[in-house]
Amino acid sequence: MTVTSSNRDAIAHGKINVEPLREQPKFPSWALKLTMAVTGVLFGLFVIVHMLGNLKIFTGAEHFNAYATFLRTVGAPAIPDEGVLWIFRIVLLVAVVLHIYGAFALFGRAKQSRGKFRRQGMVSSWNTFTARTMIVTGVVLLAFIIFHLLDLTLGVAPVAPEAFEHGEAYGNVVASFSRPGVVVWYIIAQLALLMHLSHGLWTATSDLGITGKRWRKVLLFLSGLLPLLVVVGNIIIPVYVLVAL
Structure with missing residues (x-):
């Protein structure tokens, strides 16, 4: 941003800055915000569908494993096994990279433009807290x-349980969530998801022009x-496994 003024004394004493606060960015901020909004909505849809699918664990091993098999074989025989699944994985990976880049780029630009000054007088609320975090x-x-x-996808030790077996979705979930430390970490992550997703979806409404x-x-x-x-649905799954299975 550049400030122009005919008051030469104010300029000379540094009260008015006629130099840009930062260089013109390669990607405009509006484009980064739009990218974050679109990818954020994509993540929101994904976690909803993912949660609904995982709730099938309450129907037993047979139905849960059948659901996992469906995800790996959808589109067969026209599409190779896990073909559609890999398309979704690649789309989500690209979205994650773009989302992270946009977040840190906008954070850096805001900090550089603000300089040493911090925002004051903000009303304390849930939206303010989630925005700051x-x-x-x-x-x-x-x-x-x-x-x-x-x-639960790659089965890499020591993160995955010793009983991990590729293709045994139900058994892997039960083995993983039978570890109390994993359940606690899962709950912490879901609380972070609640804060991040609620503010992200609300911000996306403005960035998408609604x-x-x-x-x-x-x-x-x-x-x-x-x-x-979503968070309640996700939390009851590991708690159910730890307590009831």
């Missing part, structure tokens, strides 16, 4: 995603309700 909750979620993949008063009220409600339902 977006980087922290994002890092927690990234660590959890890596752990989750090593644990400005209607009624729509914003509805979306504000949904941005709180949907993450809460």
Whole structure:
């Protein structure tokens, strides 16, 4: 941003800065915000579908393993095994990279533009708290995603349980969540998801250009309700396994 003024004395004493606060970025901030909004909505849809699928664990091993087999073989025989699954994985990986890049780029630009001054007089609220902790909750979620993949997808020791066996989805989930430490870590990550997703979905409404008063009220409600339902659904799974199986 550049400030122009004819007051030469103010300029000379440094009260007015005529130099840009930062260089013109290669990618404009609006494009980064739009990218984060789109990828954030994609993540939100994914965690909802993922949670609904995982709830099949309450129907028993047969149904849960059948669901896991369906994910690996969907589109067969026209598409090779795990073909569709790998397409989704690649799309999500690209989205994660873009989301992380956008987050740190915007955070750095805001910090550079603000300089040594901090925002003052902000009203304390859930939305304010989640906004201030977006980087922290994002890092927690990234660590959890890596752990989750090593644990239940790749079966890499010592993250995965010794009883891990490729293709045995139900048995792997039970073996993993039979460890109290993993359940505690899972719950912490879900609380981070609640904060990150609720604020992210709400912010995405503005970044996607949704400005209607009624729509914003509805979306504000949904941005709180949907993450809460996802997190509750995700938490009851490891607790159920640890206590009842």
